[in-house]
Amino acid sequence: MDHRTQGDRMQLAQWLNIDFPLIQAPMAGSQDSRLAIAVSNAGGLGSLPCAMLTPEALHASLQEIQAETRRPYNVNFFCHETPTPDAQREAAWRQALQPYYDEFGIDPADIPTGPGRAPFSPEFADVLQDFKPPVVSFHFGLPAPDLLARVKSWGSKVLSSATTVEEALWLEKHGADAVIAQGLEAGGHRGMFLTDDVTTQIGTFALVPQLVKALNVPVIAAGGIADAAGVKAAMALGAAGVQIGTAYLLAEESTISAIHRAALKSEAARHTALTNLFSGRPARGIVNRFMREMGPLSALPPAFPLAPAGMTPLRTQAEAQASGDFSPLWSGQHVNTSLGESAAEITKSLAQAFAA
Known part of the structure; x- marks a missing residue:
């Protein structure tokens, strides 16, 4: 063709x-x-x-x-290309996340590293x-x-x-x-x-x-x-x-969380932005608390795809409380x-x- x-x-x-x-x-x-x-x-x-x-x-x-x-x-x-883990960058990222770890009672020493x-x-x-x-x-x-x-x-x-x-x-x-x-x-x-x-x-x-x-x-x-x-x-x-x-x-066949599905159906879906906070690479999602407070694009997250390791426990804890404040709520602009x-x-x- x-x-x-x-x-x-x-x-x-x-x-x-x-x-x-x-x-x-x-x-x-x-x-x-x-x-x-x-x-x-x-x-x-x-x-x-x-x-x-x-x-x-x-x-x-x-x-x-x-x-x-x-x-x-x-x-x-x-x-x-899978990046070589950078211990210094990972430590700086964990330090930036420390206030949120404290909020949820998370010990960063218990968080594994590695690509997802x-x-x-x-x-x-x-x-x-x-x-x-x-x-x-x-x-x-x-x-x-x-x-x-x-x-x-x-x-x-x-x-x-x-x-x-x-x-x-x-x-x-x-x-x-x-x-x-x-x-x-x-x-x-x-x-x-x-x-x-x-x-x-x-x-x-x-x-x-x-x-x-x-x-x-x-x-x-x-x-x-x-x-x-x-x-x-x-x-x-x-x-x-x-x-x-x-x-x-x-679609009913998708596997997104109830929190993500509700966000897509809410007025919040009118405001999306490119962010690298959740994965280390720019991706468009619905703006939430974490994106607002950290700024959607940051030099702090480890290189893709190493960033999710530090975010996963925050997402897990927040979603357990019915909150999408720390979740990647991926969405297009329409x-x-x-x-x-x-x-x-x-x-x-x-x-x-x-x-x-």
């Missing part, structure tokens, strides 16, 4: 062998295989986030998907080889050439996220079959990987036409799209399809609570954009 076919709104659907050019965004920590299965069975492309899974858990999840759907699905991985998210690796590739998923997508770039070649050898189509024209061109040059244009409105982690400068990040409807003009591979719009009208607008700008995240957080209760209903509502 090439740039010349993007004028046909159903080309991406045909290429992916799905009913609608609609992809459910993979959301690590907020879903499991059930959401992916439901979206795929409804005619979209369901996605399984794998960054927080062990190879064993990945194998089990893929077995579940293949047992419950015969439709195409996507598996998603991060491509970050793993990048794509040969071990994950070994698992995938047995399943040969139809689509494999990546965040934060692409894996090493040898790993990418393995994925492509199975016939899997490769997608990856870009937040700038430069990133999109890099992805196309290095083997992505299609590029997800992740606008600034999108919830969760920014897919930025060529720069740490958040001022380079632009909105979806500014990014999409620039990528359509610059690339010879399909462009998939993501960020701030929460209804059929938004889907139509993205397609009118030349997108070959859309990727939807926040809307699916409200929350729509009227699409339906189930993933199938949400998919059907969004797919109205493709009705004749």
Whole structure:
């Protein structure tokens, strides 16, 4: 599939062998295989986030998907480089969190360190080889050439996220079959990987036409799209399809907490911001007490993905008291609570954009 076919709104659907050019965004920590299965069975492309899974858990999840759907699905991985732990930086972060530890009676000496998210690796590739998923997508770039070649050898189509024209061109040059244009409105982690400068990040409807003009591979719009009208607008700008995240957080199949679900349905969801406090990397979430008091972007958190270790006990204690003050309440800038209760209903509502 090439740039010349993007004028046909159903080309991406045909290429992916799905009913609608609609992809459910993979959301690590907020879903499991059930959401992916439901979206795929409804005619979209369901996605399984794998960054927080062990190879064993990945194998089990893929077995579940293949047992419950015969439709195409996507598996998603991060491509970050695991940093070397910095004891001095970790100590400074724990010191900054000390007043909150005191508030909840937490002893920081009892808190373990270590990453909570793993990048794509040969071990994950070994698992995938047995399943040969139809689509494999990546965040934060692409894996090493040898790993990418393995994925492509199975016939899997490769997608990856870009937040700038430069990133999109890099992805196309290095083997992505299609590029997800992740606008600034999108919830969760920014897919930025060529720069740490958040001022380079632009909105979806500014990014999409620039990528359509610059690339010879399909462009998939993501960020701030929460209804059929938004889907139509993205397609009118030349997108070959859309990727939807926040809307699916409200599906009954998502695994978010009751606190997170209530926040998405409240007026608090009108105010989101990019923050690196929860993971060490910029991600969009609903502004809460911790973000307000620490400032949403800070030089203090350890490098991604080491920051969550220090935050986890605070989140656990606060959520036990029915508070989301220390939780990453991921959300895009447009929350729509009227699409339906189930993933199938949400998919059907969004797919109205493709009705004749």
